[in-house]
Amino acid sequence: MESLERIIAEQPFVEGLESYYLQLLVGCARNVVFEAGHTVFREGEEAHEFYLLRHGKVAIEIHAPQRPPIVVETLADGDVLGWSWLIPPHHWRFTARAVTQVRAIALDGKCLRTKCEANHDLGYELLKRFADIMSRRVDAARYQVIDVYGGGVNQ
């Protein structure tokens, strides 16, 4: 069986991370599988974990009364799902649903926060990586709201 450490080491999120820090992550990690249709987390719930997606697709949804959920984004192999574990008050802002069967590594947020408080170098490494993901997602969300394919001549 593949060791958890090997599996995590293959994830783009930890590329270039020193093995000492990788060990610290492994101590907070476990393998998870979600079947298609399973709600991974729900808006408003406490954010205990985040996920490194190995295989499968997850939809990030906003729920509104009297209308079907709106899928704002999908994430897939190699993506990181969730950062609310890092930011107080540690509650999910969106709902995440498995679109297909999903295999992922779940990382325990409390465990990691404790390690980051004790080891600021680890905290800084993780923050830099999350800042990169967040800035890319903000860019993508901005492009989405301007209806980027709608324009034509002279736009």
Added chain:
Amino acid sequence: MSPDDPMLPVAYRVEKVTKETRDTFTLVTRRVDRAPRHAFEPGQFSMLYVCAVGELPISISGDTADKQNLTYTVRSVGQVTNQLVSLGVGDTLGVRGPFGVPWPVEEARGKDVVVVAGGIGLAPLRPVLYHILRRREEYGRLVLLYGARSPQDQLFRKELTQWSQAPESRVLTTVDYGGVNWHGHVGVVTTMFRYVRLRPERTIAMVCGPEIMMRFVARELETRGVERSQIRVSMERNMKCGCGFCGHCQYGPDFICKDGPVFSYDRIQSRMEAYEI
């Protein structure tokens, strides 16, 4: 005047009309006088004249190997395009051209080709895909990233599935708004780069879509190490003559109809990032 006079429209008859999406139709047309159709290269456009309505530039979206027909995919956005998509089988239209600088399919030989399209931008790139897939062994990896507003706005859906099954080819499609029954990707086309590993030193990219999308895509390609000179984009401006006489399509020192529409990104990057050109 000879029928090859670039200012003189030649009559073509509509042979077939396919509804691609709610506002986009593909017209297959054939010369009325039964002479060989105009020769074209992938990325070139024709000036299409609809009697009593007007004339406008439309890219050829068909296969260069189809020796009988010229095929166009038109999105209805205004007066002339509305009329074009209302044409039925047997109706005629005037065709001038083809005009313009084509996609660099020869230069791309031996390289990995990344094709990025947004919305109607897939139409001018379809001849490139036909060209490469027919000569698969002459090119490296083929990646097609295609973004549309919604699943219903995706063009050429059957062909997208076929292309994804070709050897050494990766087709990733995404939409801005999916709905819960959509099982594909949701997010703008730039987010699809996460799922492909590029070999930037041997990659050439061809990008077509609204200008704003092409800018974002070019930036993403640069971030991933693809040189500006290896990124080609297709520009749109309003046109009149289509062949470099009238100056209507002037874009800085270039005329889009004659020096483009396909440009190397290093040539026009600063203009694309400036306002009001």
